[in-house]
Amino acid sequence: MGVAGATSVFYYFLVPTLILWYAYYKLSRRRMEVLADKIPGPKGIPLLGNALQLMGSSTQIFNYLYAESFKHGRVVKIWIGPKLLVFLTDPRDVEIILSSHVVIDKAPEYRFFKPWLGNGLLISTGDVWRAHRKLIAPTFHLNVLKSFINLFNVNSKQTVEKLKKEIGREFDCHDYMSEATVEILLETAMGVSKKTQDQSCFDYAMAVMKMCDILHLRHTKFWLRSDLIFNLSQYAGYQKKLIHTIHSLTKKVIKKKKADLKMGIRGSTAEVPEEIKLKIKEKETVNKTTVEGLSYGQSSGLKDDLDVDDNDIGEKKRMAFLDLMIEASQNGEMISDTEIKEQVDTIMFEGHDTTAAGSSFFLCMMGVHQNIQNKVHEELDTIFGDSDRPVTFADTMEMKYLERCMMETLRMYPPVPIIARQSNQEINLVSENLTVPAGCTIVISTFKVHRHADIYPNPEKFNPDNFLPENFANRHYYSFIPFSAGPRSCVGRKYAMLKLKILLATIMRNFHVTSDIKEQDFQLQADIILKRTDGFRIKLHPRKSKA
Numbered sequence: 001m002g003v004a005g006a007t008s009v010f011y012y013f014l015v016p017t018l019i020l021w022y023a024y025y026k027l028s029r030r031r032m033e034v035l036a037d038k039i040p041g042p043k044g045i046p047l048l049g050n051a052l053q054l055m056g057s058s059t060q061i062f063n064y065l066y067a068e069s070f071k072h073g074r075v076v077k078i079w080i081g082p083k084l085l086v087f088l089t090d091p092r093d094v095e096i097i098l099s100s101h102v103v104i105d106k107a108p109e110y111r112f113f114k115p116w117l118g119n120g121l122l123i124s125t126g127d128v129w130r131a132h133r134k135l136i137a138p139t140f141h142l143n144v145l146k147s148f149i150n151l152f153n154v155n156s157k158q159t160v161e162k163l164k165k166e167i168g169r170e171f172d173c174h175d176y177m178s179e180a181t182v183e184i185l186l187e188t189a190m191g192v193s194k195k196t197q198d199q200s201c202f203d204y205a206m207a208v209m210k211m212c213d214i215l216h217l218r219h220t221k222f223w224l225r226s227d228l229i230f231n232l233s234q235y236a237g238y239q240k241k242l243i244h245t246i247h248s249l250t251k252k253v254i255k256k257k258k259a260d261l262k263m264g265i266r267g268s269t270a271e272v273p274e275e276i277k278l279k280i281k282e283k284e285t286v287n288k289t290t291v292e293g294l295s296y297g298q299s300s301g302l303k304d305d306l307d308v309d310d311n312d313i314g315e316k317k318r319m320a321f322l323d324l325m326i327e328a329s330q331n332g333e334m335i336s337d338t339e340i341k342e343q344v345d346t347i348m349f350e351g352h353d354t355t356a357a358g359s360s361f362f363l364c365m366m367g368v369h370q371n372i373q374n375k376v377h378e379e380l381d382t383i384f385g386d387s388d389r390p391v392t393f394a395d396t397m398e399m400k401y402l403e404r405c406m407m408e409t410l411r412m413y414p415p416v417p418i419i420a421r422q423s424n425q426e427i428n429l430v431s432e433n434l435t436v437p438a439g440c441t442i443v444i445s446t447f448k449v450h451r452h453a454d455i456y457p458n459p460e461k462f463n464p465d466n467f468l469p470e471n472f473a474n475r476h477y478y479s480f481i482p483f484s485a486g487p488r489s490c491v492g493r494k495y496a497m498l499k500l501k502i503l504l505a506t507i508m509r510n511f512h513v514t515s516d517i518k519e520q521d522f523q524l525q526a527d528i529i530l531k532r533t534d535g536f537r538i539k540l541h542p543r544k545s546k547a
């Protein structure tokens with residue numbers, strides 16, 4: 001065929017095919033575009049939409065989106081190329097999505113997690129998710145968590161010892177909180193001693209942080225969404241290295257646990273000094289194990305599968321996470337080895353990075369708000385006096401002010417600042433007469449939900465009294481959702497709250513925190529987990545009565 005022949009093939013076949021494909025594409029998206037047109041949002045440009053506005057650094061993107069949230073009302077759309085994102089911030093709209101047993105699929109953006117987390121609980125869907133959720137949720141029941149109290153104490157005390165070398169100078173507390181939260185997870189939910197791990201928990205935490213940076217790039221830079229382009233970029237090789245570091249820790253953990261179980265060793269093999277065991281036994285009096293509502297991170301009107309009465313949990317189910325996973329796989333076909341690895345990766349990630357951010361923001365808040373910190377110290381002194389005894393479960397129930405400070409930290413700085421869902425059906429909203437089109441990504445902006453002035457008066461001010469029972473009582477249940485809510489709520493909510501209370505109380509009993517940086521100067525970035533790009537910089541001073 002000559003040049004003329006090739007040209008006519010182009011004109012007679014390719015051009016009409018392309019025109020037809022484009023016409024079909026436009027027609028199939030017509031309904032989406034009509035509905036999207038009614039939703040307010042920043043002005044974009046043809047084809048690229050708002051993609052160019054998301055070109056800057058993480059902090060610039062965060063500041064841009066937060067500023068836009070004040071201009072367009074409670075439902076806002078943006079286009080990243082052909083991809084439509086609808087942001088919801090009204091608790092009534094949020095309830096429709098989060099309480100739904102139908103809209104439970106994660107948005108396609110979560111697929112970037114796949115090489116790392118596989119089909120773990122965070123991203124799986126359908127029957128696999130349902131079966132695994134049923135298996136995993138009871139391993140984070142309060143009764144199991146109470147058996148971790150000794151280990152929470154031991155690790156918290158060790159963290160205080162490490163922090164002592166920073167006394168008097170400015171440092172980034174997030175590094176310490178990351179290492180502590182990884183170590184605590186290993187020794188509790190995974191049940192292996194950190195001493196048996198030849199890999200540094202700090203290196204693992206840093207690899208996770210860098211992975212989140214790469215995922216954030218893929219979420220915001222439209223060209224990196226394509227696997228083809230991503231695999232050709234410099235990031236692909238870097239991601240491979242990071243995943244290798246991350247997976248080698250999880251593989252070793254599973255291997256060790258399997259070996260322990262083979263030798264008939266159940267439960268955690270981490271060491272607890274006798275004196276801690278004894279002191280906790282002497283003091284422990286509270287038998288109540290069903291504690292609902294705010295103490296465990298959500299509105300009391302909301303219930304999920306973690307709010308199960310003790311009597312409804314069978315003896316067999318009172319096992320720690322990894323013990324149960326491996327026993328289940330040996331006793332039947334409920335979960336395969338690959339699936340166990342994916343769940344371990346998921347729990348290791350979700351369980352450490354979130355609590356590391358939450359505890360670091362808490363310490364920064366103490367540093368900035370000295371009068372509030374004084375009240376935390378007063379409460380702890382009333383509970384513990386001058387003693388350095390470990391924290392008991394009963395003590396955690398008495399830490400009402402510290403708890404309110406934790407809630408207020410999670411309100412202002414929710415570690416998971418956005419949650420995204422995919423809906424295959426149209427959804428009518430309540431806050432405005434708008435319909436979310438099928439096929440778009442629905443983004444629930446927790447950060448913004450928590451900062452509406454009509455819900456939280458003076459929302460940019462850190463005020464633990466926002467969580468006094470009388471102030472909380474009349475708020476919409478979905479106006480406080482740091483752990484999400486509904487069927488896909490955070491499975492580690494109670495674990496996180498109990499661990500944070502013991503870790504933070506132990507730190508606060510030993511130190512006075514100051515911060516040279518004011519809250520309005522914090523540089524925030526929201527790449528999967530909310531962080532400070534300027535570092536979580538604080539100073540520690542020994543408390544006279546304790547040190």
Ligand code: HEM
Nearest residue numbers: 121122350351354355358415416419483484490491492496
């Ligand atoms: C302050 C600490 C924590 C916060 C703020 C937090 C927040 C959240 C949020 C908002 C979600 C929903 C995410 C989404 O739908 O995209 C979630 C899910 C999840 N979280 Fe947490 N989390 C925390 C700690 C933990 C801990 C300690 C664990 C485990 C030990 C954990 C395990 C999980 C898992 C497995 C899921 C997926 C649940 C599912 O889809 O069924 N989280 N978390």
